[in-house]
Amino acid sequence: MTETRPADAAEGRGSSSFSYRPFIWLAVATFSMGIDGYVLAGLLPQIAGDLKVTPAAAGQLMSVFAFTAALAGPVLGTLTSRWERRTTIVLSLGVFVLGNVVVAVATNYPVALSGRVLAALGGSLLNAAVTGYVLALTPSEHHGKALSFVLGGWMTATALGVPVGLLLGQSSWRFPMILVAVVGTIALIGILLRLPQLHLPGGTLVERLRPLGRPRLVAGLLVTTGILCSSYACFTYATLILGPHFHAEWAMILIMFGYGVSSMAGNAVTGRLVDKFTALKVLTVVLVGLLLNAVLGMIALMFAPAVVAAVWGLVWFFSAGVGNGGGAVPQQARLASMAPESAAIVMALNGSAISLGSALGSGLGGVALTAGSSPNGLLGVSAVVLTITVGLHLLVARASKAAVG
Known part of the structure; x- marks a missing residue:
């Protein structure tokens, strides 16, 4: 060897x-x-x-x-x-x-x-x-x-x-x-x-955690956590949200396949867009799109006729796949640009931010269901998290612009 x-x-x-x-x-x-x-x-x-x-x-x-x-x-x-x-x-x-x-x-x-x-x-x-x-x-x-x-x-x-x-x-x-x-x-x-x-x-652990001494970078990592939290609050319970509309056993298999393909497409498209535009602009579009998608999806699933709700449920889920898959590239690019001399460490910390967001999202969704929320209500939970995340993203963008200026 x-x-x-x-x-x-x-x-x-x-x-x-x-x-x-x-x-x-x-x-x-x-x-x-x-x-x-x-x-x-x-x-x-x-x-x-x-x-x-x-x-x-x-x-x-x-x-x-x-x-x-x-x-x-x-x-x-x-x-x-x-x-x-x-x-x-x-x-x-x-x-x-x-x-x-x-x-x-x-x-x-x-x-x-x-x-x-x-x-x-x-x-x-x-x-x-x-x-x-x-x-x-x-x-x-x-x-x-x-x-x-x-x-x-x-x-x-x-x-x-x-x-x-x-x-x-x-x-x-x-x-x-x-x-x-x-x-x-x-x-x-x-x-x-x-x-x-x-x-x-x-x-050392101190060396690995040193980038956390930069407030702007910490806020940027929290944007990652917010994206994954909003995603997993719904994705973890996707069967409960979409299952009532698609009763066949094979339906959820095809739906999950569609989500995977959508995520791959989102990742591929934003990877090219970041090279053409800026990571900040691409990420802003992705975050706003995810927020609007969650709000419209919740309204459709709760109040639309059954057939319309089923169709819009698929639109919501696959669009979420595009956004969640597409957010990774611009977010990583932006984080790396904040601390280019510590890029490897920042990416490792971003991995922890991803895991933390996944954990919080799954946990938050479970708490909401236990508290009496309907599965469709989880889209509202996701929308609230995304609203906070968009606000934090804009604050980071403003701070980054001020730092450059």
């Missing part, structure tokens, strides 16, 4: 050569994480019935994963920063796979919840390790391309892996968890056989 040392990594960064080949198995790993991140949302009724809990409680299986990942990512990334990178990736992926196996065989809710925490510990470290590995082995002018390829496994999972997982889940919700474990194991074997070793200098 080949080994890459810091000197070799530095030489690679100065080179203009680039190949996707070393990163194929990392993309497979993120593909498995993408299935895990989205498939449970389409299986909440089955999970709730089998584990004898409410759908809101079943939704917390997603929330606890995201919240654990948000807190554990920076800490575990720092504790393992002096480890050889391939070893870190292998161990974290192994823990992630093991956590999914625990969920798949869980006989009760507490065991399933424990499995989600275990999977989150592995997944959060895996995200940080993969990002650092890709940045170290890629010339700076190809960082975006390399990260897009590796993290594209996650986006592909929303369009392909999740529908397959939901199809398997019609027999048992446990089968998609086994699918995640199998795909993760395949990635694990490929990484062990094909990925070169890599040694990088370590860092």
Whole structure:
């Protein structure tokens, strides 16, 4: 097995050569994480019935994963920063796979919840390790391309892996968890056989958290949290929102497939728009569009005739997919521009902001349902969060303009 040392990594960064080949198995790993991140949302009724809990409680299986990942990512990334990178990736992926196996065989809710925490510990470290590995082995002018390829496994999972997982889940919700474990194991074997070793200098938690001393950057990270919070407040409970309008078992599978394709399209389109316009302008359009979509979707689902509500429900869901998928590129570009000398650390913190937003959104949706809200009312919850997020986004934009001026 080949080994890459810091000197070799530095030489690679100065080179203009680039190949996707070393990163194929990392993309497979993120593909498995993408299935895990989205498939449970389409299986909440089955999970709730089998584990004898409410759908809101079943939704917390997603929330606890995201919240654990948000807190554990920076800490575990720092504790393992002096480890050889391939070893870190292998161990974290192994823990992630093991956590999914625990969920798949869980006989009760507490065991399933424990499995989600275990999977989150592995997944959060895996995200940080993969990002650092890709940045170290890629010339700076190809960082975006390399990260897009590796993290594209996650986006592909929303369009392909999740529908397959939901199809398997019609027999048992446990089968998609086994699918995640199998795909993760395949990635694990490929990484062990094909990925070169890599040694990088370590860092301290203080160094990793230093960008948080900049209020404007913290506010920018909170915009990420707001976007994901508004998204997961509805996405986690999509089956409860759209299920009454589409009773066939295969309908939600096709709908989730459509959401995945919409997310991929949004990501691709905004990636090109950011190059043509500015990240700020593109992100503003995306956020305002998401807000209007949530308000109009809630009105249609609550008050329109059944057929109109069903059609508009699809329009709302797929448009949300475009916006949520399309917000990632301009937001990352804007955050990186705020602290270009700490871009890698900022992206790691943005990963925690994403996980935190996912956790808060799933939790907020569950609280709203428990408090008596109808599933359609979750679009109103999303709209409120987006209103706050748009306001914060505009404040960050004003502060950034003042800093430049």
